[in-house]
Amino acid sequence: MVRSATLADLDALLALEQTCFDSDRLSRRQFRYMLTKAHARILVHDSSGAVGAYVLLLFSRGTSMARIYSIAVGPALRGQGVGRALVGAAEDEARAEGRISLRLEIRSDNAASQALFRGLGYRQFGAVADYYEDHMEALRFEKRLTPNLRVEQVPVPFYEQTLDFTCGPSSLMMAMKALDPQLELNRTLELRIWREATTIFMTSGHGGCGPFGLALSAWHRGFDVELFVNEEAEFFTDSVRSPIKKEVIRLVQEDFLAELRAHDVPLHLSPLNLGELRERFERGGIPVVLISSWRIYGEKFPHWVVVTGFDERFVYVHDPFVDYEEGETLLDSLNMPILQEEFAHMTRYGRAGLKAVLVVSRRKNANG
Structure with missing residues (x-):
C-alpha cells in the first residue's frame, strides 16, 4: 500500500x-x-x-x-x-x-x-x-x-537574478526579451539597469529599484511603458529610519518623475485591477509587478515578478528569485501559478499598501 x-x-x-x-x-x-x-x-x-x-x-x-x-x-x-x-x-x-x-x-x-x-x-x-x-x-x-483550464500565455524567457537586490532589473529584462528576442540577457545588463533604477537606499543594505527608475530604463531601451501606482509616493521609505536616507530616496524619485514627465511616459495614479491587467496583457503588453514576498517566502521585502499568463483562476509569473535553501530549482520559478485572489493580496507592499505595475510593450513610434 x-x-x-x-x-x-x-x-x-x-x-x-x-x-x-x-x-x-x-x-x-x-x-x-x-x-x-x-x-x-x-x-x-x-x-x-x-x-x-x-x-x-x-x-x-x-x-x-x-x-x-x-x-x-x-x-x-x-x-x-x-x-x-x-x-x-x-x-x-x-x-x-x-x-x-x-x-x-x-x-x-x-x-x-x-x-x-x-x-x-x-x-x-x-x-x-x-x-x-x-x-x-x-x-x-x-x-x-x-x-x-484554458491558459493564455506568452513565451517569456527566464532570467535568474544574480544578487539579492536585482529582482527588478531581472524581471524587466525578461519582459523586454519577450518583446525583443534579439536582446541579450546577461549580468552586465542586470547591473546596468540596477545602477540606472536604484533608489540608493533600502531598509538595509543595497538600494532597491522602484517603479519610476525601472520605467525609465525600459523607455531608454526603446520600449513603450505604461506605469500604474496607487499614489505618487516615495516608494520604500516606510522602514527607513534615517532622515538623511529618506531625503536621498525622495530626491532620487523626484528626479525620476521629472524625467518620466519630460518623455511623456504615461503615469497613472491609480492601480490596475486584475481585469485591467489581463486586458493589457492580451493587447501585447508584458506586466512587471511589485509584490510583497511574505506570502511566498515568509519574509517582508519588496519583490518584482513578470506576468507570463492568465486562466480562469490563476495568474502565472516568472519569479527571478530561486530559493535554493528550500530545495527549489529554476523549475520552481517558471510560470508559477498563483490564485487570482492570492495574487491580489500579494500586490500590496508595506504599511502604506503600495502598488506598482509597469506594462512594457513594443514602441509604437520608433522615433519617440
Missing part, C-alpha cells in the same frame, strides 16, 4: 537512496527536514512493513504548483507498477493541496523514467545542462492536473 512516511521510516529511506542512486543522494538530515519542517510530503510503498519505494513532493509557498523532488523504487519492486502507483498518489496529494501542476527533473540518460512519465501524460518543456553532481543534463517535465 501507499502511505505517508514517518520518522520511523528514516532507515528504510536512506537504504533506498544507497541502493537506487550513485550520486545526488538525500542525507538523513535532509530526509528528517523534509518530514518535519519542509512544506513537503513523502509517500512510501509499504508491503507488510517493508518500505521498498518512495516519492518526495515539494509544495511551493504561495503558488499552486508542486514538484516531485525525488522518486526511488527498489530493485525487488521494479516492473510491477509501483512507480506508476506512487506518481498517481503524488498527483492525488498535489490536487488535495490545491495544486494545478506537477513538475520534475529527470536525468537525460534515464530512459526508463522518461518513458514512465511521458506515459503518464507529462510533457518535456526544457532542459538544464550540468544539473547533477556528475554533470549530467536534466530534462524538465510538467503535467497539468486541471487540464480543462
